[in-house]
Amino acid sequence: MKALALPWSSAVVALVAAIAMPFAGASLWLAFAVLVAWLASLWLARPEPEIVQVRTEEGSVSRSAMIALVEPFSVPVLMLDQQRIASANAAAREALGPHIVGQDARVALRHPQAVTLLDKPEGMALVRGLTGARSIWQVSRVAIDERFSLIELVNRTAEADISRAHTDFVANASHELRTPLASIIGYVETLADPDAKVDPVTTAKFHNTVLRESKRLQTLVEDLMSLSRIEAEKHEFPREKIDLGQMAQTIGSEVAFTVGEERIILETEPGVVSGDRQQLDQLVRNLIDNALKYGDAEAPVTLRVRRDNADVVLEVQDRGEGIHPDHLPYLTRRFYRSDPGRSRAAGGTGLGLAIVKHIVERHRGKLDIASKLGEGSIFTVRLPLVQQPVLPQG
Numbered sequence: 001m002k003a004l005a006l007p008w009s010s011a012v013v014a015l016v017a018a019i020a021m022p023f024a025g026a027s028l029w030l031a032f033a034v035l036v037a038w039l040a041s042l043w044l045a046r047p048e049p050e051i052v053q054v055r056t057e058e059g060s061v062s063r064s065a066m067i068a069l070v071e072p073f074s075v076p077v078l079m080l081d082q083q084r085i086a087s088a089n090a091a092a093r094e095a096l097g098p099h100i101v102g103q104d105a106r107v108a109l110r111h112p113q114a115v116t117l118l119d120k121p122e123g124m125a126l127v128r129g130l131t132g133a134r135s136i137w138q139v140s141r142v143a144i145d146e147r148f149s150l151i152e153l154v155n156r157t158a159e160a161d162i163s164r165a166h167t168d169f170v171a172n173a174s175h176e177l178r179t180p181l182a183s184i185i186g187y188v189e190t191l192a193d194p195d196a197k198v199d200p201v202t203t204a205k206f207h208n209t210v211l212r213e214s215k216r217l218q219t220l221v222e223d224l225m226s227l228s229r230i231e232a233e234k235h236e237f238p239r240e241k242i243d244l245g246q247m248a249q250t251i252g253s254e255v256a257f258t259v260g261e262e263r264i265i266l267e268t269e270p271g272v273v274s275g276d277r278q279q280l281d282q283l284v285r286n287l288i289d290n291a292l293k294y295g296d297a298e299a300p301v302t303l304r305v306r307r308d309n310a311d312v313v314l315e316v317q318d319r320g321e322g323i324h325p326d327h328l329p330y331l332t333r334r335f336y337r338s339d340p341g342r343s344r345a346a347g348g349t350g351l352g353l354a355i356v357k358h359i360v361e362r363h364r365g366k367l368d369i370a371s372k373l374g375e376g377s378i379f380t381v382r383l384p385l386v387q388q389p390v391l392p393q394g
């Protein structure tokens with residue numbers, strides 16, 4: 001029940017005075033009448049509850065109605081009374097902390113761009129570092145009337161990250177393309193220069209270099225195209241039923257034929273997955289290729305496929321130097337190389353593992369990289385097993 005809104009201490013004084021009056025000789029009726037008049041005047045003089053009206057162009061709304069209106073918004077919204085934060089919706093309390101309600105907005109937002117915005121009745125500003133060092137918020141202020149205003153905050157961090165990743169990618173790709181191109185142009189110019197008088201042995205060497213660099217360019221363009229194709233299809237789950245064990249066996253035998261039987265150990269059992277044949281083929285080849293490139297040239301690479309509960313597990317294990325733990329989290333980034341010189345010398349593009357990661361994601365699988373320095377690495381891919389229907393016997 002709601003407490004009666006009376007100034008209770010004054011009421012007690014009135015009561016005590018009314019009780020004392022008959023003792024001082026006043027009649028009981030007079031004391032009672034004075035008490036009633038006193039209490040009535042206290043009741044009439046009680047402070048009115050604060051119902052602040054916010055005037056809009058259409059009329060006026062109570063402040064509490066306005067607060068209730070912005071509460072469910074998914075973007076943070078603050079209501080300012082002059083410069084004081086009168087209320088903050090759930091999204092704003094989560095982003096900036098519940099303590100901001102009641103604070104001066106210039107203190108709560110405390111960034112030069114935000115403070116400049118708060119000096120104006122309306123406007124928009126991009127504020128960096130409001131909720132984390134890398135965060136970027138678009139802060140807009142709209143005046144409701146001369147006293148109240150709304151501040152809306154839109155988180156632009158993810159957009160900025162994507163745009164930065166795009167810029168980095170274009171810069172890296174251009175750099176990777178420019179290096180072999182510059183080398184090709186340099187050698188061809190020398191060969192074409194009659195004054196250079198290049199002897200036949202050097203000419204043959206130059207031709208070889210031009211061919212090698214052209215092939216590097218071709219591989220790079222092919223990898224870039226693969227990556228963009230896989231990314232374009234990343235939301236389409238591939239439906240072809242593929243026996244990964246059989247596929248790995250075929251690829252492994254083919255590679256063993258080229259690099260020598262002793263370099264590949266095959267341990268495969270059947271395991272059907274739902275997949276894209278070309279992409280799974282590329283995934284297996286990229287992992288074997290890396291194991292051969294970065295593992296010990298004398299030691300074998302093991303290619304395993306086994307079923308494990310609801311998964312088909314593919315493992316590619318090499319014996320060699322291994323990978324330093326510092327590099328492990330970044331290996332699947334585009335153009336990341338733990339040893340750039342070695343990767344380039346081996347014809348690497350720095351995109352192989354990024355392609356593997358995207359293929360695994362499209363197949364709703366999981367990629368794990370485990371490595372021990374001085375021992376070697378194991379790249380493990382888990383894909384969901386497709387349960388084959390059991391055919392009736394006989």
Ligand code: ADP
Nearest residue numbers: 290291294337338339343348349350351352353
């Ligand atoms: P690259 O074309 O350079 O091989 P990848 O994306 O396939 O590019 O691999 C990225 C980097 O990860 C390589 O440059 C190499 O430093 C490291 N790496 C990949 N596989 C292995 C492995 N099996 N053993 C050691 N390092 C590896």
